[in-house]
Amino acid sequence: MIRKILIADDSNTERLHLTRILETAGFQVIAAQSGNEAKALAESQQPDLILLDIIMDDGDGYQACRAIKRNPATQHIPVIMVSSKSNPVDRQWAQKLGANDYIVKPYTDNDVLQQIAKL
Template identity: 55%
Template sequence: MAISKILVVDDVATDRMHLREILTDAGYQVITAASGREALSLANSDKPDLIFLDIVMDDMDGYQACRKLTSGESTKHIPVVMVSANKQKVDKLWAQKQGARAYVTKPYTSEDITNQIQKFR
C-alpha cells in the first residue's frame, strides 16, 4: 500500500505541528485535525492513507475516534496509529482492541514516526 497522504489528529497545536513537520520533511502530504469529530469528517472527505491519532482529546477521545474510524464503511481500511504519552502496556492493548494497528509514545523522534509508516508500505 502506498502511503502519500496522512491525517494527523491532536488537540494540542504544538504537538500537531511537530508531527506535521516530521511528515512533510519526509515527503508526505499532511492534513490535520484538532478533534476526534474533525478527524472523522476529514477521514471521510479527504481519504488519507494513514492516520496518526492522539488519545487524550476533549470532544471525543482517540479510542472512541479509532472505533468509529475502524468500523466505518469508508474508513475501515485506513490504518490508525495511536499517539500518546501513556506508556503502559494496558494502554497499548486497549488501543489495539479499538482497532489501532500501531502505537507510538510521546516524546517520539522522526525515526520513530517514519519506522511506523514503513510498516504499512
Template identity: 45%
Template structure:
C-alpha cells in the first residue's frame, strides 16, 4: 500500500516545518502533532499511512507514544519511523523494541527519508 498521508510528531516548530515542506513537495499529505499525546490522538482519528516520531518531547516521549501506537488494535498497522537527535546504538535498539519500523538520526537527510518511505 503506497504511503500518502504522513503524521509528523515533533515538539520543534522548526523540525515540523522542515519535514512538512520536504514531504508536501514530494506529494504527501501531512498532518502534524506537537507531542506524544496529540500524536496518538491524531493517529487514531486520521489513520495515517506512516508516523514520523520524535523522541525527546514534553509529556509522553516518542518511545512511549510509539509503544502505545504499535500495541493498540486501532493503530498497530501504521508503521512508525523514529526521527530523533538521540543517535546512540542503545537509543536505536530501544526505539525498535518499542515497535518502530525504522530509526533516523536528525538532522534528517531528505533523500534518505524519502527512500525509506518509498520502500514501505
C-alpha cells in the first residue's frame, strides 16, 4: 500500500502543487529539489513511490531513475516520471530506465491520483 511519496522537482510551484494533491488524498510527502537529492532521500526514507521530474539541475530525472533502479536498496520503489516532455521517445526512454509510468504536465489532480491507484 502506498503511504509515503517522494516528489522530486526543481520547481517550488510544482512541488507545492503535487504536495497539495497528495496530502489532500491522505499521503505523506517528502520533497526533493534535484535528482541527486531524490536518490539520497529514496535510500534514507524508503518511500512507497517516487514522482520524478525529468529536467532538473544537479542530476536530472533520467539519471536519478537509473540510479534508483540499479541500487538494491531502492530498486523495488515504483517511479512515475512527471514531465512537460510529451514526446513518445521520452516515455520510451523513461520506461527503459525502469520508470513504472509517466505523467505529462500540465496534469489534473485526478490524473496524478489515477496513476498512483494503478500501482
